Amino acid sequence: MSSLPDDHPLNPTEVKKWIAAQTQYLADERRKKRHGDKTANLSKHEAYIRNMKHYLRTGQWVDLLYGKEQEHVSRFRCVALAYDKDGNPKRNVGTFYPDICEIWTREMQNG
Numbered sequence: 001m002s003s004l005p006d007d008h009p010l011n012p013t014e015v016k017k018w019i020a021a022q023t024q025y026l027a028d029e030r031r032k033k034r035h036g037d038k039t040a041n042l043s044k045h046e047a048y049i050r051n052m053k054h055y056l057r058t059g060q061w062v063d064l065l066y067g068k069e070q071e072h073v074s075r076f077r078c079v080a081l082a083y084d085k086d087g088n089p090k091r092n093v094g095t096f097y098p099d100i101c102e103i104w105t106r107e108m109q110n111g
Contacts (some may be wrong), residue, residue: 009066009067009072010055010061010066012056015052015055015056016056017068018052018067018068019049019052019053021068021069022045022048022049022052022068023045023049025045026042026045026046026049029041029042029045030042047063048063048065048070051063061074075094075095075096075103076092076094076095076096077095077096077098078091078095078096078097078098081097081099091104091108091109092104093105093106093109
């Protein structure tokens with residue numbers, strides 16, 4: 001993880017900045033809640049901070065979103081193919097498959 005290039009989306013230095021930003025957002029949400037705002041969303045920020053800290057400890061990103069404001073969506077990558085009873089590979093839309101070297105799309109699914 002520490003060998004990630006500076007421009008990598010999950011560079012630990014950037015993730016630490018995101019934690020600081022999310023901590024500030026969480027403080028703002030707590031302030032809103034104290035003043036009776038029913039739209040305050042504490043759990044979203046708490047979970048994201050917890051997931052980012054997990055990443056810094058283990059090197060495993062467990063959230064579907066990433067970025068300072070969770071503005072990017074993670075992609076899935078198949079590491080081992082599964083097969084149906086007829087021997088055809090099982091595939092999910094939006095997942096990268098190394099055997100075809102691309103992301104499986106809805107058009108591919110429909111044939």
